Each structure stands twice: as C-alpha cells, then as structure tokens.
Amino acid sequence: MICLGCLQDKKLLGDYCKKCMVDLFDGKTPKALNFDKTQFYRMRSELAERMSISGVQDKLSLAFNDRNELVPVVKNGHYILKPIPMNPQNAVQNVEDMVANEHLSMRISKDIFGIHTAESGLIKFSDGELAYITKRFDYAPSGEKYDQEDFTSVLDVTSAKNGDDYKYAAKTYIDCAKAIRTFVPTYIPTLEDFFKRVVLNYLICNGDAHLKNFSLYRKSDALNLTPNYDIMNTRLHLPKESLDTGLSFFEESTKVFDAVGFYSYYDFKYMSQLLNMKESRFTKIVKLCQESEKKVNDLVENSFLSNDAKEFYKKSYHERLYKRFLYVTTI
Numbered sequence: 001m002i003c004l005g006c007l008q009d010k011k012l013l014g015d016y017c018k019k020c021m022v023d024l025f026d027g028k029t030p031k032a033l034n035f036d037k038t039q040f041y042r043m044r045s046e047l048a049e050r051m052s053i054s055g056v057q058d059k060l061s062l063a064f065n066d067r068n069e070l071v072p073v074v075k076n077g078h079y080i081l082k083p084i085p086m087n088p089q090n091a092v093q094n095v096e097d098m099v100a101n102e103h104l105s106m107r108i109s110k111d112i113f114g115i116h117t118a119e120s121g122l123i124k125f126s127d128g129e130l131a132y133i134t135k136r137f138d139y140a141p142s143g144e145k146y147d148q149e150d151f152t153s154v155l156d157v158t159s160a161k162n163g164d165d166y167k168y169a170a171k172t173y174i175d176c177a178k179a180i181r182t183f184v185p186t187y188i189p190t191l192e193d194f195f196k197r198v199v200l201n202y203l204i205c206n207g208d209a210h211l212k213n214f215s216l217y218r219k220s221d222a223l224n225l226t227p228n229y230d231i232m233n234t235r236l237h238l239p240k241e242s243l244d245t246g247l248s249f250f251e252e253s254t255k256v257f258d259a260v261g262f263y264s265y266y267d268f269k270y271m272s273q274l275l276n277m278k279e280s281r282f283t284k285i286v287k288l289c290q291e292s293e294k295k296v297n298d299l300v301e302n303s304f305l306s307n308d309a310k311e312f313y314k315k316s317y318h319e320r321l322y323k324r325f326l327y328v329t330t331i
C-alpha cells in the first residue's frame with residue numbers, strides 16, 4: 001500500500017508508514033478527519049478572522065485533541081490543512097490535482113533533493129476525499145513559536161513602495177542570497193540549500209517561488225532559512241503562466257539568457273559563483289539533477305495525481321532538465 005506521507009509502497013498502520021507517523025504526526029496514529037470539505041469551508045469562514053495563518057488559499061489550522069483526532073483550532077494549530085479548492089479562479093485548470101501536486105512536489109524536495117523541507121502528507125476527509133496536510137515548522141515541540149519573516153519583510157519590499165507586483169518583480173534571487181549571507185550565521189550550507197531550491201523550482205515548473213515563499217526564522221537563537229514550503233508545478237494549473245521562476249535570477253540578464261530566452265546551465269553556474277559555492281558543490285548538484293529523473297518518475301507514478309497530470313509532470317520535468325537546466329551553448 002502507498003503511504004500517504006512518503007508515497008512509498010510500505011507496510012502501513014492506517015494510511016501511513018511508521019516513519020511518517022513519527023515525522024509528520026509525532027508518533028500518533030491519526031484517523032481520517034471527522035469532517036468533510038463542505039464542513040471545512042463552513043468552519044473556515046467561521047474561524048477565518050480569528051485564525052493566525054494568513055494567505056489567500058483555503059487553509060485551516062489543525063491540532064490533535066485528546067482522542068488523537070485532528071480538529072480545527074483558532075490558536076496553536078501545529079498543522080495546516082488545504083483541500084482541493086471548491087471555487088478556484090477561472091484561469092486555474094486541473095484543480096482536482098492541486099493537492100496531490102503540492103504533496104508530490106514537497107516529497108521531491110525532501111526525499112530526492114535532500115532540501116530542508118516542511119513535513120507533508122495527504123489526509124482523508126470523512127468522505128475519503130484527500131486533502132494536503134503540512135506540519136508547521138514555526139513551533140517548537142514545547143509549543144514555543146519561533147519569530148519568522150518572509151523575504152518581503154527581510155528585504156523591506158511592500159506594495160506601497162514597490163507596486164502590485166512586488167512579490168515577484170522587486171528583487172532577485174541574488175538579493176535573497178545576499179540577505180542570507182548577511183543574516184544567517186551558517187550561511188555557507190544555507191546558500192547551497194537555497195540554490196538547490198532555485199534549481200528544484202525550475203525543474204518542477206514552479207513559477208510561484210516569489211519573495212513570500214522564502215522565509216527566515218529564529219530557531220536556537222540564530223536566524224536560518226525555514227524549511228521549504230508552498231511548492232508545486234504551477235504550470236499544470238496555469239498553462240499560460242508567463243513566469244518560469246518566481247523571481248529573476250539577476251539584476252541584469254546574462255548574454256546567454258539574452259540569446260536563448262531562458263535560464264540554462266550557464267545561468268545556474270554563474271549564480272553558484274555569485275553565491276561563492278565551490279565548483280565541486282555545484283558539480284555535485286548537477287549530478288544529483290542528472291540522476292533525479294528516474295526517482296522523480298517513480299514518485300510521480302506512486303502519487304495521487306490523475307494519469308494525465310502524471311504524464312504532464314514527467315514530461316515537463318524532462319524538458320526542464322534536458323532542454324533548459326542542462327542546456328549548454330557556446331555563445
């Protein structure tokens with residue numbers, strides 16, 4: 001049976017393997033949720049104004065009650081639940097695949113790329129429909145909440161100062177990297193982790209990796225990059241999306257980008273140099289990518305995407321890997 005946490009064919013207790021129960025649910029065995037999606041939306045509108053999670057997506061904060069059931073809470077929820085949206089915007093396609101897409105993308109980040117990534121899984125509503133669940137990383141097991149700021153705030157970017165498109169257009173990934181170098185004491189491994197996130201987002205066609213989808217938090221007294229969160233293949237849902245990435249890589253595009261019209265091997269190598277990564281580390285990441293396709297395809301097959309979405313995910317990954325990321329030209 002496929003585990004709803006790691007998407008591996010394993011011996012399960014309920015819907016999860018033992019490791020996922022420890023990683024995602026602190027060793028508890030969660031039951032299916034005791035409400036369905038209609039009730040989710042009703043509770044969401046009742047609790048929305050009092051809840052501490054933000055964002056436009058439909059989300060609820062959950063916590064375990066003393067019967068090991070995950071129930072909606074206003075405060076101190078250690079989980080976030082996202083269903084398949086009920087009233088998506090008109091341009092959004094393949095809505096039924098959204099939950100499985102986000103879960104699969106998070107697992108690729110964690111299990112194949114080894115990126116520090118929020119714990120994630122799928123969970124059943126009372127009628128069996130799957131929702132996406134992720135464990136909040138801004139709480140210590142003791143319940144203490146870590147200070148956290150996304151990169152709009154780290155880089156002091158606002159709609160008032162920088163316009164409506166501020167999350168995407170005001171800064172570059174190099175600006176984010178400079179902030180990491182300034183604020184994170186362990187910036188050498190953190191910059192490599194950040195670089196891998198940029199590569200991963202490109203390969204999985206996440207055009208939404210903007211400033212709010214990267215954050216710093218204060219854990220053990222020092223600032224660090226939070227685990228990876230909110231990633232998916234956005235092109236599956238927005239086929240006409242104009243962006244290949246959330247942000248531009250650099251203030252000024254490279255001569256290779258100007259010639260070919262997309263980010264390719266040259267741009268990634270140049271970025272790694274600006275991040276002062278050792279060439280051997282860059283080469284290691286390239287090798288990881290070259291070896292990733294079979295693992296990604298296997299995970300896609302085990303995922304809960306529809307068959308058409310599985311084909312799209314695999315095809316788009318292949319194209320981004322070979323026709324863009326590994327594309328070398330002599331300009």
Ligand SMILES: [Zn+2]
Pocket residue numbers: 003004005006007008010016017018019020021
């Ligand atoms: Zn598992």
